[in-house]
Amino acid sequence: MKKPIRIGLVGSGFMGRTHALGFRSVGAVFDLPLEPVLELLADATQELAAGAAARYGFARAVGDWHALVDDPAVDVVDITAPNKLHAPISLAALALGKPVYCEKPLAPTADEALAMAMAAERAGVVTQVGFNYICNPMLALAREMIEAGELGQIWGFRGIHAEDFMISRRSPWTWRLDPAGGAGAIADIGSHIIGMARFLLGPIDALIADMETVIDRRPLAGRPEEMRAVEVDDQARLLVRFARGCRGTIETSWLSSGRKMQLEFEVIGEKGALVFSQERFNELHYYKVEADGTRNGFRTICAGPEHPPYGAFCIAGGHQIGFNDLKVIEIRNFLTALAGGPKPFADFREAYEVQRVIDAALLSSREERWVRL
Numbered sequence: 441m442k443k444p445i446r447i448g449l450v451g452s453g454f455m456g457r458t459h460a461l462g463f464r465s466v467g468a469v470f471d472l473p474l475e476p477v478l479e480l481l482a483d484a485t486q487e488l489a490a491g492a493a494a495r496y497g498f499a500r501a502v503g504d505w506h507a508l509v510d511d512p513a514v515d516v517v518d519i520t521a522p523n524k525l526h527a528p529i530s531l532a533a534l535a536l537g538k539p540v541y542c543e544k545p546l547a548p549t550a551d552e553a554l555a556m557a558m559a560a561e562r563a564g565v566v567t568q569v570g571f572n573y574i575c576n577p578m579l580a581l582a583r584e585m586i587e588a589g590e591l592g593q594i595w596g597f598r599g600i601h602a603e604d605f606m607i608s609r610r611s612p613w614t615w616r617l618d619p620a621g622g623a624g625a626i627a628d629i630g631s632h633i634i635g636m637a638r639f640l641l642g643p644i645d646a647l648i649a650d651m652e653t654v655i656d657r658r659p660l661a662g663r664p665e666e667m668r669a670v671e672v673d674d675q676a677r678l679l680v681r682f683a684r685g686c687r688g689t690i691e692t693s694w695l696s697s698g699r700k701m702q703l704e705f706e707v708i709g710e711k712g713a714l715v716f717s718q719e720r721f722n723e724l725h726y727y728k729v730e731a732d733g734t735r736n737g738f739r740t741i742c743a744g745p746e747h748p749p750y751g752a753f754c755i756a757g758g759h760q761i762g763f764n765d766l767k768v769i770e771i772r773n774f775l776t777a778l779a780g781g782p783k784p785f786a787d788f789r790e791a792y793e794v795q796r797v798i799d800a801a802l803l804s805s806r807e808e809r810w811v812r813l
């Protein structure tokens with residue numbers, strides 16, 4: 441008999457839907473001791489919450505997140521609301537000893553992220569942050585190969601997360617540009633490639649960054665004749681040094697014309713290299729340095745049941761898993777930890793470390809100098 445665990449979801453947009461889908465399907469994919477129950481959904485208004493609750497299958501809806509956090513029938517608080525709400529909602533939930541699953545970026549600043557990590561550690565509860573791309577079986581394989589020394593000594597990292605969803609000057613000012621929620625592109629999408637770099641190669645201990653706001657005014661949503669200043673970054677370019685000794689570059693932009701999901705990395709080692717692109721995320725490209733150069737080249741490793749947990753979704757290799765499946769894996773990790781299993785890699789402490797890199801980049805760019813973390 442599985443133990444029910446009642447989920448309270450705050451926010452029902454792009455990510456709210458993905459989380460709801462994940463909680464609904466995780467039990468069909470994985471055999472878990474806990475059974476998620478879609479208990480309560482909160483959004484900015486009762487009307488928004490009621491509509492989403494009906495669509496996603498939540499039992500109840502409420503127009504105020506405080507009521508959701510305080511509701512005794514909510515065991516776990518899941519946050520997919522705009523960034524500036526992550527800290528207040530998380531801290532309220534943690535004060536009641538409730539585990540929190542929160543979207544990235546965890547907080548507007550590293551100081552706030554640290555306060556959240558410490559609150560979670562004091563409460564002794566499980567936390568999980570939405571760095572779903574590292575839940576990909578091919579990322580687990582890449583990490584395993586690096587750790588096993590298959591690439592030899594690591595000599596370099598090239599990472600990028602570029603998209604083009606902000607290229608139109610008519611794209612309205614939204615919460616993603618609200619400085620109260622923290623930085624711009626580097627927090628919104630750059631946090632993913634920073635987290636991925638850390639997942640693969642460990643801590644970054646120094647960096648120099650150049651960041652810029654390219655489109656410095658945007659129209660207000662629904663009032664296109666009124667403009668609002670943009671104070672956050674559109675693009676960032678970082679040179680980074682990893683504590684393990686290798687160096688690399690990390691780049692991010694939401695103004696990258698033609699790029700839809702260019703979350704990519706290249707790890708270069710003495711004995712080989714790995715290349716990955718999120719746009720073809722069921723593949724990992726592996727180059728092995730061999731004595732006979734005549735047959736050298738990158739080989740494509742195709743995701744299949746031999747790369748767990750791919751096989752939980754599909755028994756046949758090459759059929760591919762999808763974006764929403766990465767959230768299902770993330771939710772599996774979270775529920776496993778709630779049931780007493782290993783804690784998720786991307787918990788609040790890890791998200792704080794990612795935030796430290798973002799804060800260091802902001803400082804470096806502002807002061808035009810190297811920053812040690």
Ligand SMILES: NC(=O)c1ccc[n+]([C@@H]2O[C@H](COP(=O)([O-])OP(=O)(O)OC[C@H]3O[C@@H](n4cnc5c(N)ncnc54)[C@H](O)[C@@H]3O)[C@@H](O)[C@H]2O)c1
Nearest residue numbers: 451452453454455456483484520521522523543544545570
């Ligand atoms: N992990 C990922 O791959 C990924 C992808 C996209 C977004 N995100 C993150 O997810 C979060 C949400 O992003 P999104 O794209 O879903 O945004 P969105 O704008 O589509 O959805 C935000 C939701 O929050 C609701 N909301 C706003 N104010 C609220 C309030 N006061 N109380 C309750 N609900 C409120 C909105 O009505 C909406 O339903 C952000 O932190 C973002 O960085 C993560």
